[in-house]
Amino acid sequence: MRFGATAAFTILWLAITPHPASTQSPPPQTPSPVTPAQPRQPVPPRAWELSEAQIREMVGRVRAGRDLSPKAWPNGARVAVGLSFDFDNETVTLRDAGTSVSQLSQGEYGARAGLPRILALLERHTIPASFFVPAVSALLHEPSMKAIVRAGIHEVGLHGWIHERNSQLDEATERDLMKRSLDVLERLAGRRPVGMRTPSWDYSPYTITLAKEFGLLYDSSLMADDRPYEVVAAGIPTGMVELPVEWILDDAPYFNMDRFTGIRPTMNQDEVLAIWKGEFDVAYEERGLFILTMHPHIVGHRARAAMLDRLITHMKSRPGVWFATHEQIARYVARGAGVATQ
Ligand SMILES: [Zn+2]
Secondary structure: OHHHHHHHHHHHHHHHOOOOOOOOOOOOOOOOOOOOOOOOOOOOOOHHHOOHHHHHHHHOOEEEEEEOOOOOOHHHOOEEEEEEEEOOOOHHHHHOOOOOHHHHHHHHHHHHHHHHHHHHHHHHHOOOOEEEEOHHHHHHOHHHHHHHHHOOOOEEEEOOOOOOOHHHOOHHHHHHHHHHHHHHHHHHHOOOOOEEOOHHHOOOOOHHHHHHHOOOOEEOOOOOOOOOEEEEEOOEEEEEEEOOOOHHHEOHHHHOOOOOOOOOOOOOHHHHHHHHHHHHHHHHHOOOEEEEEEOHHHHOOHHHHHHHHHHHHHHHOOOOEEEOOHHHHHHHHHHHHOOOOO
């Protein structure tokens, strides 16, 4: 399958790659043929032309439902901390049909250098984490999957097939990719995932119903609260636990640079540490939930991993911090709120 995909990819690449500049003179210009009239496509209404009912339907497709904050965290803890690592590696480049060897190597760093550093850090602190893995990344890095599982305390969750954007898919394709991804992760991690983080936190109108169809317990991709909540779809509570995320609590916007655009983050790791510490301290005061999203190919670099070490040390210096996988947190809040999970 991999070779077939590679061959198809090569043909596509050849088809779209311009040939070297010719030394011959250009062909004579011919008048362009008259284009026949195309049938008119229906034009969607502009935002200010939508009715209130249309607006309510749009925002109501996926909505935050009841607050699932527990009365107390396990063993009287003041805060629940869920550290998560999206093991994207090369898939962000592959998703856009990128073939840049340089960019692929930048992704490969996540598996080769970043992950071992992070696993060692987690082992040193004896804390669990959740790893959300695109299926293609798992296929490319089977030894990494074994290393995550070998630690015995981490969770592996769904993160798309090849880091695709769900909002660009039709329902049948999204269902097919979700099923294939679950099958691959079950085979390579030894256990079927119970939770998901959508690639790039991108959501289609079908994502939540498909997640229910496949029996998932929780999602960690939406941003409607700091507290855990139940996802409501088209006005109906789904029983799906949401452990919300935010770009503030993600390493990518602070550190990711793009060689071919003007994106050049200027933040150093100490500034990011100050932001994350501040977020944690308020979560601690509020007896709330602290979910942090990171990537081995980003935070796994030397000084950044050292910064994460300092953050964890800061959190551990406070009494009553419950470090848990997303699954453990989701099961705990679902049970406490009487949410019927599958
Ligand atoms: Zn990702």
